[in-house]
Amino acid sequence: MRMDTVIMGGGLSGLTCGIALAKRGQRVAIVASGQSTLLFNGGSMELLGNIDGQAVTVPLEAIATLPQDHPYSKIGASRIGQLAQEAQSLLADAGIEMDGNADRNHWRITPMGVAKPAWLTLNDHVRIDDLSQLPAKRVALMCIRGYFDQPNAMLAQGLRGLGFEVEMKEFTTDDITALRRSPSEMRATSLAKHLVSNSALQRVADQLNSLAGDVDMVLMPSVLGQNDTTDIHNLQALVKKPLYLVATLPPAVAGMRMQAQLRHYFRMLGGTYLMGDSAVSGTIDGERVTSISTAKLTDMPLRADHYVLATGSFVSRGLVADYERVYEPVLGVDVNADADRERWTRFGVLEPQAYCRYGVATDDQLRCLKQGKVIENLHAIGSVLSGHDAVKMGDGTGVSLLTALAVAHSIKGDK
Amino acid sequence: MVTSDIYKKEYDVIVVGGGATGAGTARDCALRGLSVLLVERNDYSTGATGRNHGLMHSGARYAVTDGESASECISENMILRRIARHCVEETDGLFITLPEDDLQYQQTFIEACQRAGIRADRIDPAEARRIEPAVNPDLIGAVRVPDASIDPFRLTVANLLDARLHGAETLNYHEVEGVMINQGRVEGLKLLNKHNGEHVEVRGRVVVNAAGIWGQRIAQMAGVGISMFPARGALLIFGHRVNNMVINRCRKPANADILVPDDTVCVIGTTSDRIPIETVDDMRVTREEVDVLLKEGVKIAPSLATTRIIRAYAGVRPLVASDDDPSGRSISRGIVCLDHAKRDGLEGFITITGGKMMTYRLMGEIATNAVCAKLGNTAPCVTASQPLPGSEGDGADERDAATRRYSFGQRAAIGRHGSLAARIEKDNDIDNALVCECEGVTVGEIKYAVRQLHVHNLVNLRRRTRVGMGTCQGKLCSCRAASLLGELNHDVKGAQEDLAAFLDERWKGMRPVAWGDTLREAQLTASIYEGLCGLDQAVSLEGKEDMQ
Known part of the structure; x- marks a missing residue:
């Protein structure tokens, strides 16, 4: 198969890059294992949330102060604002309706009721622009009976700490009770699968309407909308008070939906999405990758002019650590990681962990290196990149989106 | 009973230590009709009880080097199968000889097992591979013994539950800060309630020091000296059970030569290093320990090389120097029960230490016998026959x-x-x-x-x-x-x-x-x-x- 670009990895960065290139007329194939860290997404994108433990208010200003090895610095701090806008419209084109802007972070509400800085948040998720001016005073927190992936009491306490008056209400419907017969079925994804028909949504709405009382806003866990936001909009229309969703523990329905929407959009643009497959090896001839092989297409290597490594961090197996070393498993490109295992981690689970910043080494154009030499047609994007820390800096989704767009521009030869 | 009432009461016996030994002692005392208080500085089974293999020794491991311990083990092994059925999984064990080991040792081993009363059947290597497919296929000899797997957390809780059912009271998160002594007699303990920082006192006619390696500190507070030799052992837990039988190396006990299946996982261990007593609370496992455990573990079951390791942990064995050898050269793994009235002239204070998790019940019996002798109680010990809560009935x-x-x-x-x-x-x-x-x-x-x-x-x-x-x-x-x-x-x-x-x-x-x-x-x-x-x-x- 001959492509213009082959992207290894079908998560947020791979899909974003694929969409940007397909939009510009390229033949693009994405090799996707099917797993993505969007599964843990809280309904928001973050450009830069924290520096040294301090919340960032104006991300564009803070980005200008990042060290040289951060992916944003490699893209160029001055380009971030424009790429951020481009990312937001790409998401909107895919049907992902999010609000926010790169000039000023707002706050998302986590499943534990913590306010964390965010750049974009789904329209139907609760968010706060200004902590001194809450969007509502009295809220009803609707808890689904027997659903444990939302720590309700923690969430309520967190919301109260932010200044909301919170009333906790428990509800269920026949559809939900039926799910509970299997002890392990009460997960967000099963709820989303079953709460789709008009009658099922009406039964939820009846419960919410009868329990809500005199509040300004109704909150419920984000367990609706498997494939698109129709079910959410339908329920919002049936509920008399303004209804917003709150992120849950994984699996995150909203994140899986975003993944599905991006995938759908990519295919609509003519992209080839090789689902359930993964790149296993590649051949490098001098300074260029000439083909890559996947787990399923064993006798049919994929060939392209450009290759993009979007395989993610350790979680997604884009990076692998064994007893002796950290390496990139597909092409064996250079990584930035400590050689001594003792330095990968430290005791103290909440301490910054060095391994979180590990990733592949690149030049300023995000091209990979092998034994110190640039591979001209191999770029890396997203979490596989070194020099950032999604956990401590809150820059994971932003790095994925923006490096994907920057590389798409670079592949198309844009300035 | 509310905690503040416990502080006011006088007990027949206070047991210090919420590991298996303390719990077993408290249960035995309670079953003999004594009023009992058990105090523990952390949670139950946080010390060596919760930091071992979960192996119910047949005693075979000690047969060659320590016949007395071996006999104790097999006798307790048979008792625990009856009284603690729900904590035990009857897996049996293999002692395997690898090409690098001396096959001659196998005969010595079998004879020693027989002397100690442990059933030891020599089996063909092919048979060993058949009954335990995880075993290193290169083995040149195998002996089958009645080892088993035991859950020490469950065992400890069952003992505590039964102690409470028979009137004992228990305080966890209460740390001993001092021993109250009046005219050569221990009268009680000063405790710190770690839940609220309060300093309190509890009173008892006899105090049993069953605090494992921390017992040296308790003894010091009572003004008596015990020389303990902390021996640290590190272990690794693998992500699933590769083996269904306990697998041991048939050689003199050494590093990482036992692999035990425990519930859904399996555990390789241990190392054995003398450490300074000051460091017994630092249980972090080092890189060197991990390296030796992996290197040796793979020899027992090669599939460990590709099995995920889910965690590493370490515990400290409370080995004690015998009293006639203060240099510490002859250290016993056997049970040591010290009546400090006879030894040091301090009434009302008994230390029970040494031994193994495996022999906790026997240690409890020995300590309780000593307590009863002091208090003039003549009730017989029934812990060898009375099942623990959870193991009653016919299963x-x-x-x-x-x-x-x-x-x-x-x-x-x-x-x-x-x-x-x-x-x-x-x-x-x-x-x-x-x-x-x-x-x-x-x-x-x-x-x-x-x-x-x-x-x-x-x-x-x-x-x-x-x-x-x-x-x-x-x-x-x-x-x-x-x-x-x-x-x-x-x-x-x-x-x-x-x-x-x-x-x-x-x-x-x-x-x-x-x-x-x-x-x-x-x-x-x-x-x-x-x-x-x-x-x-x-x-x-x-x-x-x-x-x-």
Whole structure:
């Protein structure tokens, strides 16, 4: 198969890059294992949330102060604002309706009721622009009976700490009770699968309407909308008070939906999405990758002019650590990681962990290196990149989106 | 009884230490009609009891080097199969000879086992490979012995439960700060209540020091000297059970020569290093320990090389120098019971130490005999025949559990609590819901543990129910369980701090083996709890370590 670009990895960065290139007329194939860290997404994108433990208010200003090895610095701090806008419209084109802007972070509400800085948040998720001016005073927190992936009491306490008056209400419907017969079925994804028909949504709405009382806003866990936001909009229309969703523990329905929407959009643009497959090896001839092989297409290597490594961090197996070393498993490109295992981690689970910043080494154009030499047609994007820390800096989704767009521009030869 | 009443009462006996030995002693004393208080500075089974292989020795390991210990082991082994059925899995064990070992030793070994009364059947290497496919296929000899696997957490809790059923009282998170002595006689203890920082006193006619390696400190507070030789042993837990029988090396005991199947996992160990007594509270496993365990473990079962390691941990054996050799050259693994009246002229104080988790019951019996002699109690010991709570009856329920009548969660609970599983709450429609999918722990079991088994936090809960002990190491279930505990205890802030402390405790064991899937799991956990949830913003971990 001959492509213009082959992207290894079908998560947020791979899909974003694929969409940007397909939009510009390229033949693009994405090799996707099917797993993505969007599964843990809280309904928001973050450009830069924290520096040294301090919340960032104006991300564009803070980005200008990042060290040289951060992916944003490699893209160029001055380009971030424009790429951020481009990312937001790409998401909107895919049907992902999010609000926010790169000039000023707002706050998302986590499943534990913590306010964390965010750049974009789904329209139907609760968010706060200004902590001194809450969007509502009295809220009803609707808890689904027997659903444990939302720590309700923690969430309520967190919301109260932010200044909301919170009333906790428990509800269920026949559809939900039926799910509970299997002890392990009460997960967000099963709820989303079953709460789709008009009658099922009406039964939820009846419960919410009868329990809500005199509040300004109704909150419920984000367990609706498997494939698109129709079910959410339908329920919002049936509920008399303004209804917003709150992120849950994984699996995150909203994140899986975003993944599905991006995938759908990519295919609509003519992209080839090789689902359930993964790149296993590649051949490098001098300074260029000439083909890559996947787990399923064993006798049919994929060939392209450009290759993009979007395989993610350790979680997604884009990076692998064994007893002796950290390496990139597909092409064996250079990584930035400590050689001594003792330095990968430290005791103290909440301490910054060095391994979180590990990733592949690149030049300023995000091209990979092998034994110190640039591979001209191999770029890396997203979490596989070194020099950032999604956990401590809150820059994971932003790095994925923006490096994907920057590389798409670079592949198309844009300035 | 409320805690403040405990402080006012005078007991016949106060037992210091909530490990297997302390719990077994408290149970024995209570069964003989004494009024008993047990005090423990942390949670139950936090010391060596909770930090070993979970191996129910047949005694074969000691047969050549220490015949007395071997005899004790086989006798206790047979007793525990009866009285603690729900804590024991009858796996049997192999002693294998590898090409690098001396096959001559096998004969010496079998003869020594026979002298100690341990059944030891030489079997063909091909037969060994057939009955235990995980074994190193290069073995040149094998002997089958009645080793088994035992859950020390469950065993300790069952002893404590029975002690309480017979009137004993127990205080965990109460640390001994001083021993009250009046005219050459111990009268009680000064304690720190770690829940609220209060300094309190408890009174008893006899104090039994069953604090394991920490017993040296307790003895010091009473002004008597005991020379303990802390021997640290590190172990690794693998992500699933590669073996179904205990596998030992048939040679003189050395590093990492036992692989034990425990519930859903298996454990290789141990190393053995003398450490200074000052360092017994630092249980972090070093890189060197991990390296030696892996290198040797792979020789026993080659598939360990490709099996995920889920955590590393270490414990300290309380070895004691015999009194006639203060240099410490002749250190015994045998049981040491010191009546300090005879030894040091201090009345009302007994130390029970040495020994093994395996021989906890016998240690309890010996200590209780000493207590009874002082108090003029002549009741006989019944702990060798009276089953522990959970192991009464003929086991029909447990056998039934293997049938489809029960759900996964119910079967798992019966496996953990034996006949006590009947007490697990099923009063409403969500009690059957699974909180921990790896280990099959339900909402009802958590409620039962909180109400009946002294659970204050997630680490306590893990020790009682195995929540978070499976391959995911508490990735999602710890939040579900923390949330439930927060609601049951009406303390949400505490539940968040507890969750962070629990994750930190899990990480301590993961960090020494943080590569491969274990590192992936760590990154996933960090992404969920810090990235997604912001737990790091909600709580601080400083000063929380003491409550584990």
